[in-house]
Amino acid sequence: MDLFEHQGKELFARYGLPVPVGEVAFSPDEAVAAASRLGLPVVVKAQVHTGGRGKAGGVKLAADPDAVRQCAADILGLDISGHIVHRLWIEQASDIAEEYYASFTLDRSARTHLGMLSVEGGVEIETVAAGDPDAIARIHIDPVDGLSEQSCRQWVRAARIPEAVADAVADALEILYRAYVDADADLVEVNPLIVTSAGDVVLLDSKVTLDANSTFRHDDYAQYDATQPRDEREQAAHAKRLQYVGLDGSVGVIANGAGLAMSTVDVVNQVGGSPANFLDIGGGANAEVMAGALEVINNDPAVRAILINIFGGITRGEEIANGIVEATGRVDIDSPIVVRLDGTNAAEGRALLEPHLSGELMMEPTMLDAARRAVELAGTGGGKVQP
Amino acid sequence: MSIFVDENTRVVYQGLTGSQGRYYGLLNRDYGTQVVAGTNPRKAGTDVDGVPVFATVAEAAAATGATVSCVFIPAPGVPGAVLEAAEAAMELVVVITEGVPAHDEAFVFNKLRRDHSGVRLLGPNCPGVISPGKCNIGITAGHIALPGGPVGIVSRSGTLTYQALYELKQQGIGVTTCVGIGGDPVPGTTFVDCLAAFEADPETRAVMMIGEIGGSAEEAAAAFIAEHMTKPVAAYVAGVTAPPGKKMGHAGAIVSGGKGTAAAKMEALTAAGARVGQNPTEAGELMVEIVAAL
Numbered sequence: 001m002d003l004f005e006h007q008g009k010e011l012f013a014r015y016g017l018p019v020p021v022g023e024v025a026f027s028p029d030e031a032v033a034a035a036s037r038l039g040l041p042v043v044v045k046a047q048v049h050t051g052g053r054g055k056a057g058g059v060k061l062a063a064d065p066d067a068v069r070q071c072a073a074d075i076l077g078l079d080i081s082g083h084i085v086h087r088l089w090i091e092q093a094s095d096i097a098e099e100y101y102a103s104f105t106l107d108r109s110a111r112t113h114l115g116m117l118s119v120e121g122g123v124e125i126e127t128v129a130a131g132d133p134d135a136i137a138r139i140h141i142d143p144v145d146g147l148s149e150q151s152c153r154q155w156v157r158a159a160r161i162p163e164a165v166a167d168a169v170a171d172a173l174e175i176l177y178r179a180y181v182d183a184d185a186d187l188v189e190v191n192p193l194i195v196t197s198a199g200d201v202v203l204l205d206s207k208v209t210l211d212a213n214s215t216f217r218h219d220d221y222a223q224y225d226a227t228q229p230r231d232e233r234e235q236a237a238h239a240k241r242l243q244y245v246g247l248d249g250s251v252g253v254i255a256n257g258a259g260l261a262m263s264t265v266d267v268v269n270q271v272g273g274s275p276a277n278f279l280d281i282g283g284g285a286n287a288e289v290m291a292g293a294l295e296v297i298n299n300d301p302a303v304r305a306i307l308i309n310i311f312g313g314i315t316r317g318e319e320i321a322n323g324i325v326e327a328t329g330r331v332d333i334d335s336p337i338v339v340r341l342d343g344t345n346a347a348e349g350r351a352l353l354e355p356h357l358s359g360e361l362m363m364e365p366t367m368l369d370a371a372r373r374a375v376e377l378a379g380t381g382g383g384k385v386q387p
Numbered sequence: 388m389s390i391f392v393d394e395n396t397r398v399v400y401q402g403l404t405g406s407q408g409r410y411y412g413l414l415n416r417d418y419g420t421q422v423v424a425g426t427n428p429r430k431a432g433t434d435v436d437g438v439p440v441f442a443t444v445a446e447a448a449a450a451t452g453a454t455v456s457c458v459f460i461p462a463p464g465v466p467g468a469v470l471e472a473a474e475a476a477m478e479l480v481v482v483i484t485e486g487v488p489a490h491d492e493a494f495v496f497n498k499l500r501r502d503h504s505g506v507r508l509l510g511p512n513c514p515g516v517i518s519p520g521k522c523n524i525g526i527t528a529g530h531i532a533l534p535g536g537p538v539g540i541v542s543r544s545g546t547l548t549y550q551a552l553y554e555l556k557q558q559g560i561g562v563t564t565c566v567g568i569g570g571d572p573v574p575g576t577t578f579v580d581c582l583a584a585f586e587a588d589p590e591t592r593a594v595m596m597i598g599e600i601g602g603s604a605e606e607a608a609a610a611f612i613a614e615h616m617t618k619p620v621a622a623y624v625a626g627v628t629a630p631p632g633k634k635m636g637h638a639g640a641i642v643s644g645g646k647g648t649a650a651a652k653m654e655a656l657t658a659a660g661a662r663v664g665q666n667p668t669e670a671g672e673l674m675v676e677i678v679a680a681l
Contacts, residue, residue: 214488258636259544262625
């Protein structure tokens with residue numbers, strides 16, 4: 001779950017970390033009003049869940065109200081790597097003397113937390129890592145011990161942070177680590193972490209990703225969930241608690257299990273088609289869940305054929321077949337459906353589906369055959385019935 | 388032989404009194420697993436269809452000789468449940484529960500590594516482990532697996548594992564042990580752990596490995612295969628066409644910053660000498676060829 005920059009900064013501020021003062025704005029008028037309260041000059045910043053905002057023209061300095069209005073008008077609606085800007089963050093401009101990089105994340109291979117710190121801030125860390133890997137000081141943090149003051153100071157020294165600000169940077173990093181742990185973040189990244197010409201340490205940017213699995217102990221996560229960018233299809237699927245990722249093809253995919261769903265998407269591609277989505281309905285596959293999944297896929301105007309790929313484990317083939325029959329009866333589907341049903345009691349399940357087969361509901365014995373049939377149907381557009 | 392669990396394994400179910408715990412615990416017992424105890428501090432002294440319930444894992448172990456625990460506790464209680472099992476000196480703790488926060492997983496993993504190094508954690512968010520014909524712990528449908536050998540299976544995905552077991556059974560190929568390591572960011576047991584165990588198991592003569600996008604566990608497995616495996620490996624990696632930055636169902640299945648792609652993983656495995664299928668069926672066919680040539 002990605003936070004907007006301002007949400008990340010507000011989170012940092014709750015821990016007493018130094019961030020610039022700012023306000024959210026949704027229109028040029030709001031931007032101008034915010035700037036007058038904050039005091040000029042201000043920086044107008046696009047709030048989107050992606051990097052490269054600066055290069056895309058999504059971050060601009062404005063010295064007077066007209067400039068604020070103009071910048072806000074220019075940035076709102078901007079497409080930054082496929083993310084449309086709908087919200088701005090207006091903040092007091094900072095006087096930058098030095099730019100550093102700092103982050104905490106989970107190192108999956110070491111199975112510990114990983115801190116990264118570099119005096120080469122303000123550019124993408126991947127670029128630094130590729131060009132000058134020694135410029136990044138890494139620290140592995142055992143989650144049981146946490147980040148001690150001593151090891152934090154050693155880390156800051158290893159990164160060659162100038163002596164004059166080393167203590168202030170170390171203090172900020174200790175607090176940032178606490179915020180990372182408390183918030184159950186997958187990632188907190190500050191790029192740049194700046195030193196002003198007055199010598200103050202300020203967290204000038206924030207990239208925060210939270211672990212949605214920890215929602216049960218964070219009541220405030222609902223506000224972040226509400227601002228996740230989801231297209232209409234993803235929103236509908238999310239409301240039904242389905243594991244759905246929108247893609248841009250024409251074959252709707254339903255499978256049980258994340259691995260099988262991923263694999264189904266792959267196979268549709270391999271046989272020359274293009275999947276409209278990834279959708280995992282979980283281990284079961286009862287009529288209710290199946291109907292919900294079909295509804296979401298049916299509402300996608302790009303879908304020309306639907307591939308249902310189910311492997312019965314503990315859930316038996318008959319139950320799955322009944323689920324499909326009942327769901328197709330409940331939802332009025334516009335596209336032909338191809339079913340592949342295998343696993344426990346597959347023969348019994350297939351026998352139950354047999355009498356319902358038609359030009360709108362087909363069955364194939366294997367995953368590959370089913371994918372080929374669905375792709376063929378999507379291509380030759382027996383396809384969508386136009387209203 | 389088999390790895391991790393066999394016909395002598397005695398299992399205590401933490402959460403046996405819950406709906407999932409009861410359902411799968413009793414299914415496991417029907418399969419032949421020695422389901423000897425359950426735990427629930429509020430229901431100690433009762434039983435679940437004849438399986439005695441104790442207040443703690445330590446008490447259950449003392450009374451029944453259980454050495455393995457299977458956890459069906461809701462996510463918030465998982466860290467406590469695993470540490471309780473570790474303190475009761477369980478050899479293996481299998482956590483089926485999904486939705487455990489990654490920070491909890493990292494904490495528990497490191498706590499075990501430090502204070503309970505003899506305890507193997509499997510999962511969280513995994514289907515469990517089955518040594519067909521001997522012991523089934525977790526949510527795998529036992530009857531889709533053919534007992535015997537010569538194949539060992541290790542997988543990050545549940546349904547793809549079932550599919551692999553089923554396809555091998557259709558071909559008359561038996562399985563020594565099938566381990567689902569789960570799709571979370573911090574799995575207690577890794578591909579490498581399982582490959583090492585299969586390499587050391589005389590009855591396992593070939594290994595099927597099912598990976599997916601995200602992290603670098605498959606790359607680590609490839610390095611291990613190149614350096615240490617004498618037994619042939621067939622592999623499949625799901626998510627070749629997954630878009631970057633999107634979690635594909637599993638918390639750990641995400642391509643981020645150009646890392647963790649299926650293509651890189653397949654390349655590493657191929658370079659290590661594994662035979663890599665483009666889809667699950669093809670990987671199954673490769674395994675049939677491997678077994679025929681053994």
